[in-house]
Amino acid sequence: DADVTQTPRNRITKTGKRIMLECSQTKGHDRMYWYRQDPGLGLQLIYYSFDVKDINKGEISDGYSVSRQAQAKFSLSLESAIPNQTALYFCATSDSGLAGGHEQFFGPGTRLTVL
């Protein structure tokens, strides 16, 4: 089945460590997104990419970086993790055709804890 997958699903790390979260999709979509979700808050956009050569900062990009290795892969890095980056991280994809609402399809999420 066409899908959006994320690895790892859970990660516990220590302050100062470098962490990479990976996202792969088989939907053939060209647009990919990284969000974080904190309790009581809406999804916040970290970075997004409309194609392999296009990377854009979202509303909360500080402390994060991304890499779009291929159309199907979009990874998120925390260069030096800090406790307030503890959150649930989602990858999402959407297409860019002329028709339709271009809803986003989400991966299962990565629960990251920074001690």
Place this chain on the structure above:
Amino acid sequence: GQNIDQPTEMTATEGAIVQINCTYQTSGFNGLFWYQQHAGEAPTFLSYNVLDGLEEKGRFSSFLSRSKGYSYLLLKELQMKDSASYLCAVRDSNYQLIWGAGTKLIIKP
């Protein structure tokens, strides 16, 4: 600034009808989305409105009034599995989604 408001929590009875409201103030408007999210899981798409009016999809309907900056999601014949958070999101002039914090819906037998 951009803002999406929806109630934090609602409670309803199995078999009943519930309406979840969403009001928004955004820089531009290019559509409004409703998503369902069960605890600890990914959001899943429910509905999309870009023109005023009601969109019906089975037990779920979504309404939009652009002039009022208002939408609602109507859930009929509630089932226990409908217990979840419902997220309202607006696509702004930059084609980015601005998300509300979500409404946690609790269904009681």
